Ligand SMILES: *[C@@H]1O[C@H](CO)[C@@H](O)[C@H](O)[C@H]1NC(C)=O
Ligand SMILES: *[C@@H]1O[C@H](CO)[C@@H](O)[C@H](O)[C@H]1NC(C)=O
């Protein structure tokens with residue numbers, strides 16, 4: 290992490306140095322103390338930002354995205370302890386941490402949270418909600434959760450909180466194809482000649498920031514040695530999901546030693562499962578996937594592959610570069626009936642076909658059957674291995690959108706910000 294004091298021009302006496310150190314320390318302490326009462330309960334208005342102590346501007350930020358006060362606030366806020374510790378003081382010994390990553394679709398998040406509230410066993414664990422951007426409506430929903438411990442984190446480097454500078458749009462950014470040759474603009478075109486779109490790169494940045502933060506950056510999870518389950522703001526979670534993922538992660542070593550992960554849903558997002566009496570080992574899907582720290586270490590080891598691949602989709606990046614670089618097929622274990630359904634509008638992913646149950650108005654008609662309420666996995670079952678499934682794989686060149694060296698650099702910085710080493 291950057292040395293917070295590095296940029297101060299303190300060439301004078303040691304006394305002066307001490308004095309300023311003291312002043313900065315006091316302002317940080319004051320800021321920490323005032324955050325819960327003021328900033329945290331309302332949105333960050335420009336006025337708030339102007340009043341923020343200027344000394345804090347450069348603290349704890351990565352060099353490529355330095356100088357945004359809101360970043361510093363979010364960075365600080367991320368250190369707040371989970372909510373609901375009074376209701377759920379302890380986590381169960383074998384808990385699977387759940388990470389829900391969200392952007393701005395509150396009508397979806399409401400559905401997801403409502404479905405989570407009915408999940409058997411959820412009170413035993415910690416739910417981490419990772420935000421891409423700062424949105425009041427989203428906060429309200431998360432703050433209303435009472436069914437388990439909840440920790441909120443916000444990416445301090447989300448393009449949505451930078452106005453006028455990278456990772457947001459800056460005035461000097463190249464906009465159209467060929468601009469880089471004609472003008473003195475900033476930015477590198479992708480393999481198709483297009484320049485970056487902050488709105489679109491934010492998804493991959495957020496995913497990578499979240500992964501690094503959850504595994505390596507939070508006191509709550511830094512030492513977690515079990516699995517972490519990842520879900521999104523447009524996933525409907527069935528009541529048996531938590532017990533099912535616990536069962537699958539327990540069975541994984543014995544039933545499928547080659548499996549890297551356990552999934553709640555089939556990799557084909559249109560499928561609700563086969564309903565037969567067998568476990569399934571198949572390619573990693575992007576709905577309700579869970580893995581442990583040793584798998585994270587292998588992923589983190591491929592930070593360069595992840596950050597330099599010219600595709601703005603985190604999942605396609607994983608399928609086309611990271612997983613193939615492991616040297617063996619990457620299977621995940623799942624049951625024969627889904628415990629999670631993707632219902633969101635699919636328009637977020639350009640260049641991809643419509644997939645899954647695409648519902649626009651937050652009206653979701655997903656039927657929960659009796660069999661979705663209890664674990665419907667039998668420990669005696671065998672495993673069917675689905676080989677050679679269709680989908681993105683090594684050799685795919687990417688949809689582009691990720692050609693700007695600044696995005697690649699920020700991405701690499703995320704991989705080292707908690708480790709202080711080069712990936
Ligand atoms: C923050 O860093 C930038 C770039 O190094 C520098 O120009 C600016 O003066 C710094 N701001 C403060 C308040 O130290
Ligand atoms: C967030 O969602 C609201 C409501 O749908 C919309 O008005 C706003 O423009 C969105 N903001 C961003 C940055 O997407």
Ligand SMILES: *[C@@H]1O[C@H](CO)[C@@H](O)[C@H](O)[C@H]1NC(C)=O
Pocket residue numbers: 514541546547548549550581582583584
């Ligand atoms: C984590 O998962 C991998 C892949 O399933 C497995 O080989 C490894 O033993 C697990 N590690 C721990 C500490 O359980």
